Amino acid sequence: MAQSTIPLSALSAQWHSENGAPPPRRLIAADSTLRADVAYRLACEGTALLWHGDYPDALRLLSAMRRRAERRRSRSAPTTHDSPAEAFHRHRRERARLARVLGMLLVPLDADRRIRLDRAPDVRAACLAAYGPFLDSRILSLRELLGVIGAHQWRLKGVEVPALGARIHPHYGVFSPVRGEYVDLVARAPLPPAVHDHPLAHDLGTGTGVLAAVLAKRGLGPVLVTDTNPRALACAEDNARRLGLADRIRSAGTSLYPPGGDRAALVVCNPPWLPHRPSSALEHGVYDPGGRMLTGFLDGLAARLLPGGEGWLVLSDLAELLGLRTRADLLTAIAAAGLRVRGRLDTRPRHPRASRPNPADPLHGARARETTSLWRLAPA
Structure with missing residues (x-):
């Protein structure tokens, strides 16, 4: 895939992050031709990937990126020489890094709360419950969207x-x-x-x-x-x-x-x-x-x-x-x-x-x- 940087000014969708993360400085259009190793490297460097392939492929890429991040995390795991406080702080830093890197895979959401990807599930009820009504298109991380879907299932089941x-x-x-x-x-x-x-x-x-x-x-x-x-x-x-x-x-x-x-x-x-x-x-x-x-x-x-x-x-x-x-x-x-x-x-x-x-x-x-x-x- 030819990787082209997308200036934020060219996007008509609003950036959305429940955790208050700032919008990425660089975006590239990404689809199923993007290799997981390359995607992970770009995400680590701070480049966001705006997904244009189908939804199941986005899930597979996110899983592949997580596996690579977990391998790196295991190499920097707390040692037996760490105090409990040091182990905790190291653990928190690695979790924050994992969230930051995996949060770089983005998906588009229409104003009617539909994911603009082929074979995407209907997330309208989950997004309405989480975000309330909105009148514009959004771009958000796939990781956050999965959290919204999971939370809605918990809400329904109890x-x-x-x-x-x-x-x-x-x-x-x-x-x-x-x-x-x-x-x-x-x-x-x-x-x-x-x-x-x-x-x-x-x-x-x-x-x-x-x-x-x-x-x-x-x-x-x-x-x-x-x-x-x-x-x-x-x-x-x-x-x-x-x-x-x-x-x-x-x-x-x-x-x-x-x-x-x-x-x-x-x-x-x-x-x-x-x-x-x-x-x-x-x-x-x-x-x-x-x-x-x-x-x-x-x-x-x-x-x-x-x-x-x-x-x-x-x-x-x-x-x-x-x-x-x-x-x-x-x-x-x-x-x-x-x-x-x-x-x-x-x-x-x-x-x-x-x-x-x-x-x-x-x-x-x-x-x-x-x-x-x-x-x-x-x-x-």
Whole structure:
């Protein structure tokens, strides 16, 4: 194939990236005549490939590029001499590089949300659910589009939550409650005395609304939910309607705490567990830069609790095992916020990444030793 550079000014489609990636500086038209080795080299050099072949060939090329990237990643994997923190940071750098390189294979999307490629699937419903309506053509990475398709399938199918006896349906860009052990902690922790007279609760950073639903099922309400991600608030409202709990769960906006200063008998927060910068919208459910959400929750808690109320902090010790935070750091932050620990419930992870040895996962050792805790906090 003759490779011709396409100036961005010549394109009539808008660049689209949910992760905020800038538009590529160089584009070449690509089809099935482009060899995978060449495609991978160009992507590593920062040249984007705007696909003009058929859709299945684009998937095959993306897989071939991934295999080449994985081979390079194995050569730069953490060594036995790395500390847990060094292994984590090396792992994150390689994941970011992998995302950047694979994100260079682009596909065109029409204003009616159809992929302009032969033998392409119908992605209109998935794109409408993720992006909403738009009136112009778009260019986006095939990798992102596959994420949109996969997220829509999760949304339609839902995730079974035993603590609810029902399914939760995650929306695009909202972290899915696939790790049920932390939900079980909230379902079985003893409720504080204040809920008997004042059953108002707050769920901060609600995500899908799964913890708010558990609290509502336990008789609390209204449960005011917040999240910095508007998609999460819409997702929580959708799940509340599906579960018949819309009258007990209310959206309270995108601030950490609900505005107005109302006190609650119970304030629950399951912040992202790792104090590190996220590289995508979905990773905001895992990474909390500098521990800002954790600190904000602790510092504001005492002033938001009714007498006899509690704050429940649901947090993994994975950051401690990786050397990103110490237990002393956490306890110091709790004390500095004028709080004391009234009790703690612990559980071990049940997900396959913790139980099945995986030599390719440099963080497996830490995952296998991980403990998730529900810290019952009260004013000192």
